[in-house]
Amino acid sequence: MTTTRTPRTTRGPVIEVSELRKAYGGRTVVDGVSFSVEEGEVFGILGPNGAGKTTTVECIEGLRVPDSGQIRVAGLDPVADHTEVTHVLGVQLQESALQAKLTVREALELYSSFYTRPLDWRPLAERLGLTAKLTTRFGKLSGGQKQRLFIALALIGSPRVVVLDELTTGLDPRARRDTWSLIEDVRDSGVAVLLVTHFMEEAQRLCNRIALVDKGKISALDTPAGLIGKSSTSTVISFTPSQPIDQEILAALPGLATIERQDARITLRGTEETVNAVISLLAQAHILTHQFRVTDATLDDAFLDLTKA
Numbered sequence: 001m002t003t004t005r006t007p008r009t010t011r012g013p014v015i016e017v018s019e020l021r022k023a024y025g026g027r028t029v030v031d032g033v034s035f036s037v038e039e040g041e042v043f044g045i046l047g048p049n050g051a052g053k054t055t056t057v058e059c060i061e062g063l064r065v066p067d068s069g070q071i072r073v074a075g076l077d078p079v080a081d082h083t084e085v086t087h088v089l090g091v092q093l094q095e096s097a098l099q100a101k102l103t104v105r106e107a108l109e110l111y112s113s114f115y116t117r118p119l120d121w122r123p124l125a126e127r128l129g130l131t132a133k134l135t136t137r138f139g140k141l142s143g144g145q146k147q148r149l150f151i152a153l154a155l156i157g158s159p160r161v162v163v164l165d166e167l168t169t170g171l172d173p174r175a176r177r178d179t180w181s182l183i184e185d186v187r188d189s190g191v192a193v194l195l196v197t198h199f200m201e202e203a204q205r206l207c208n209r210i211a212l213v214d215k216g217k218i219s220a221l222d223t224p225a226g227l228i229g230k231s232s233t234s235t236v237i238s239f240t241p242s243q244p245i246d247q248e249i250l251a252a253l254p255g256l257a258t259i260e261r262q263d264a265r266i267t268l269r270g271t272e273e274t275v276n277a278v279i280s281l282l283a284q285a286h287i288l289t290h291q292f293r294v295t296d297a298t299l300d301d302a303f304l305d306l307t308k309a
């Protein structure tokens, strides 16, 4: 006799990952990863190429079997309870998942038929700019249009959790922004979103929390602002001095993390302390500057700092 487990409906984490480990051919690529994702949260996974992000996500989707550790999606085991999990988990498909001859409308209708409570696909298609493409075959869509269809299909089952790997890769700037606002609405409706991305601007805008994965381990887990605060580069100072400044003088500035030079322009990454020191250095040496700018570091700066070898 087989037992059917039902998804847990009480509030709390919708995804729970505990001490996840996975090796390929004796090489560990996910090494003790733990995190949880709450309802109504966008949780980002960021990390360099080969860090183990997709492997982690594929274990959550039940596509890979972990070597050890525990995963729960709405209280269900993604491998043992795979059928039940597919009803609460929406996944962005890979290109090979759809036949080239299927039209956009047929794909939307087909995927709607898989679920007991599907969304009305028409407004979803409209929101994703697919209405004019309903009779176009999948094989004739552009890369960006395919991507939009995959996002629609991930959401069509009205999932409690949606996993989006490389959400806006291949989308033009307008489609990217429209997709972000759709994901914000999805999150605000209480859905948990697990987002794997290489776009820092996307992560900074959408994610409530981010796990920075490096060499199979979580190296930092915080809000975007918290991650920026954790890095040694909270401030970016750039200016073009009226006369050259020696590298050693700059390198001795307190709180300094990096120095970049492009032609005569100097960009320093550091802290508030670095800003004050630069100002007094320039004043003491009677150096004037052109376009002196001080900006807060972005997630991009924090990523580079927190994942540096």
Ligand SMILES: Nc1ncnc2c1ncn2[C@@H]1O[C@H](COP(=O)(O)OP(=O)(O)OP(=O)(O)O)[C@@H](O)[C@H]1O
Pocket (backbone or CB within 6 Å): 024, 025, 029, 047, 048, 049, 050, 051, 052, 053, 054, 055, 056
């Ligand atoms: N099926 C597999 N067999 C053997 N090695 C694999 C397999 N899948 C992934 N790997 C290796 O595991 C490591 C982690 O891969 P994974 O795809 O999880 O990384 P990622 O963080 O998603 O990378 P990217 O940002 O490049 O997509 C890589 O070194 C990759 O080559």
